[in-house]
Amino acid sequence: MTRDGWTAADVPRLDGQTVVVTGANSGLGYQATRAFVHRGAHVVMACRDMERGEDARRELTSSRPSGALELQKLDLADLGSVRTFAETFADIHDRLDILCNNAGVMAIPRSETADGFETQFGVNHLGHFALTGLLFDQFTGDGARVVTQSSSMHEAGEIDFDDLQSEESYDKWEAYAESKLANLLFAYELQRRLDDEGIEHVRSIGCHPGYAATNLQYRGPEAKGSTVRKAAMAVANATLAQSAEWGALPMLYAATEDVPGGSYVGPGGLMNMRGYPEVQESSERSDDEVTAGRLWRVSEELTGVEYDFEALADAPGE
Template identity: 85%
Template sequence: MARGDWTAADMPRLDGQTVVVTGANSGLGYHATRAFAHSGAHVVMACRDMKRGEEARVELAANRPSGALELQKLDLADLSSVRTFAETFSDVHDRLDVLCNNAGVMAIPRSETEDGFETQFGVNHLGHFALTGLLLDQMTGEDARVVTQSSGVHEAGEIEFDDIQSEESYDEWGAYAQSKLANLLFAYELQRRLDDAGVEHVRSIGCHPGYAATNLQYRQPEAEGSTVRKAAMGVANAVLAQSAAWGALPMLYAATEDVPGGGYVGPGGLMNIRGHPAVQESSERSYDEVTAGRLWQVSEELTGVEYDFELFSTTFGEG
């Protein structure tokens, strides 16, 4: 089938591969998990809410996928949880083939994570930055992938280094846009650092779902107690959005097809908000290497997670 018509049915078999999907119990993560499992992968469902995670796992298992489904707790708003997840994963599994940095929060009233980070920046970017760094040395397969979910809203984002936690001024959409820009700056900088270290078996790829109807859109009006905004979001989803299953396609395409490291995948149809997945260009700001390097340094300082590419490269080469 032509790449322009790509769907989950075109995914290759993933038998013997291990995939981690954050936020796997609902929305994009749920549908990506289903597709990975039906392609034969062992999928680790990394979920904050274990009750909802188990309900999703049972529901997915009822469709008898050829792969396996495993549930592990991961709260990206708590770095101790991120570290525990990584340790547990490493104890149980000998390698990781695909890491989907998918979970996130969107345009919520200001709050802070367990570690004192502004929640959107902390969950969407810093939690995944730490998770990737702690799992990277498990990615020893011939074609491992780190796929980081961004959003078209990243185009409005700017990294406010002077107030990166939005303590002096907070705008819920501005903070969301910053976190989504951070996702892409991270994805591209990770690829540059892998290249510089001579690591050829891992690709870092960014993606976005376009406008997909998920529960994420309702969290802002619910947090604000606005029934009007919630109703308006429902109308917009019905008219403009594609389904969450279609929104998951760019992530699945980035994880399984021959997309170059440092690439960006999103819907290729109407205004890049719906349609079959295609390789695209993100905003000019997302490719700023100076900003990416500074963000990387700040992220290491805030999370306490440092990436040792030289050791990773040497260890893999000796293996």
């Protein structure tokens, strides 16, 4: 299940496969995109900031990959943007092989998405829930994967259905942990529903990067205008974190290796913060099927997106 010393060099050839990576212009998404496109995949870079996305696409293209890069706008904080992205994808492509639900925000002051959701819950969970559902009928090829990026912080998370949008009380780290727990509850519930419908050609897998140095850690301090916290984060990243390239390995492993659906992949080194990817155990709360089922129903109501499992079951992998 886990190979010692697995790196991006072990990603198999992906010629003819189409991959979507959210947040592909920086950090973990950029490194995953690099690995996918250099193994022959057609990668759709789903980015909120098109200027930064184009800079990243140009830089990756200059490295002469064997695959192709396509840039499309996706703002997970706006369900209208999510729908437009899915419609555009379906107009251009006839199938999707790998979806990496990677983009996210972390520990920011409370704000709301275009649809009135608390931003961390709205972007990290609801945006990806909607995106996956709207792309669901594109998973027609054999061995399709939905890989959802969580965090070790999910262990501190708890789903508060009485205050899901943190309107009564807001703590930036509690909200982040809740959104990352929601990511895993979603990933596992999706696999259970695939199993219940006998859909074997699609797998849903959760992952986490450990402690990886990316721009994500700076967004909270920048949003609050805290130069002291930003400097402290820079020191922590330099002394404790592994690189974004290493942080992307669990996502790559989950997307391309023979990992069972419903698995959780993370770095196997010091305190699961760094090292080579391996299949791990997540928290007891992440395995709560009652909470997962309720969260799924609430997510359908909030986003207006329902998954057509019956149709996908009638379109088996090729």
